[in-house]
Amino acid sequence: MSKPKFIFSLFLLALLSSCVSREEMVYFHNLEQFEGMENVSNFDNLEIKPNDQLIITVSAKEAEAAVPFNLPFVGRSLGSQNGLQVGGTPSFQNYLVNAEGEIQFPVLGTIRVAGMNRKELSQHFENLISDYVKDPIVNVKISNFQVTVLGEVRQPGTFPIQDEYLSLPKALGLAGDLTVYGKRKNILIVRETENGEKRHAYLDLTDANIVNSPFYYLQQNDIVYVEPNGPQIQSSSYNRNASVYISIASVLVSVAILLTR
Template identity: 55%
Template sequence: MKRPQIVIALQVVFCMCILSSCVSRKEIVYFQGLEQAGERLEMNKDKSLKIKPNDLLTIVVSAPEQAAAMPFNLPVMGMPEKGDSGFSVTGRQQLQTYLVDAEGNIEFPILGTVNVSGLSRQDLQEKLKSEIREYVQEPIVNIRLVNFQVSVLGEVNRPGTFEIRDEYLTLPKALGLAGDLSIYGKRNNVLVMREDQGKKTYKYLDLTDPGIVDSPFYNLQQNDVVYVEPNRAQRQSASYNRNAGVYISIASVLVSLVVLITN
């Protein structure tokens, strides 16, 4: 075999060693054996968020006779906006919010101090309707949590903090908002950090395990932080190293030098 052919052969063998690797399905695929967890998914589906201190709520009360319900609503605020000329003009209107204090209370018109901590949105609706019904016939109460946010950090394609309009948010949905894990993210060691009743708690979850749906951290809560740890291999894809190009270039130079020296 001629020298140039030897060089090419060595380079090809070295490239194959660098690039090739065996990545098992177990390391990559989410929710393996999910067919065995169908019932548990249905059970977790109905979990609702619980109201906590520092939450911001909008509460709107209406009734067939709207004039009777008006005293139970906060005044609507006009939000200033800048026009093309640069002057501030009155723009869209915005509902005022109720801040849940450290004791879990809000100050509600007419009713006074109302404890809301630990209640779901539906529970609070029923509670307020029951109390307002003493003053107003057939009251309708609409409540929304307006500061429901989660942060997704680490080895995802679009890390950031996301505002959630729906009160039902699972870990997979949050990762979807962040563009899913990159190929460098550890799928079996995703950290969820949470603050509950003033205490910080956390849990590492395995996305490849269908039993993840049983974890209380599978359904995310307001202000949760999700962190995806980078894997050791840092693969550019399931079977390619992100530094493969550098290694190949170095290998080519070294092989060429060896051939020149031994020639």
């Protein structure tokens, strides 16, 4: 075999070996298999945990009757002007869930809230407050909902979430999506339970069945980690100055060839 054909064969072999299948890169590639199937995941099933911060508001047809069950608004000063304080927009106060999973609630006193989701807690408070107020309506919101995305994404970090509705793809979108070096079939989710235990799961972004995982919809303080693929791990072991050394060697070889002609 001539030298040009040999070099071309090596190039063609390297090109073919570097090809990546569609199934390895495309998200939800088998989505048509799950059309018409019901999604069993429930993003509203967020369990309240110690250190969560809650905003709980109580309303009723008789507005004055609900006042004792609401914390007063707090205002934030925007500074002073001509010797007068300039006030900001009033905001709700938070209830901090202590290590025992409890909060101190007006009139009712100590209430255990950990382990319940928002819907269950709202119903629990409505039952308790109904002894004092007719037909109360209680809204519960987790105000410090956030997740952390690490690894092979374009913008890793911790992201606060306003609406408490966060799927894994949406979290990865906030982080700028995976880089080409991220493993799409092995996304790690780490979750802390109400009693402090750690749970985890590995999800495959290329499989549409991911939507049925209880980890597909993220909960507060979840950690998402995208593992680097094999080539990226191998490249991290190389000397960072290797490219500089190669450039210097190339120059020296070129000089040597010129001098020996």
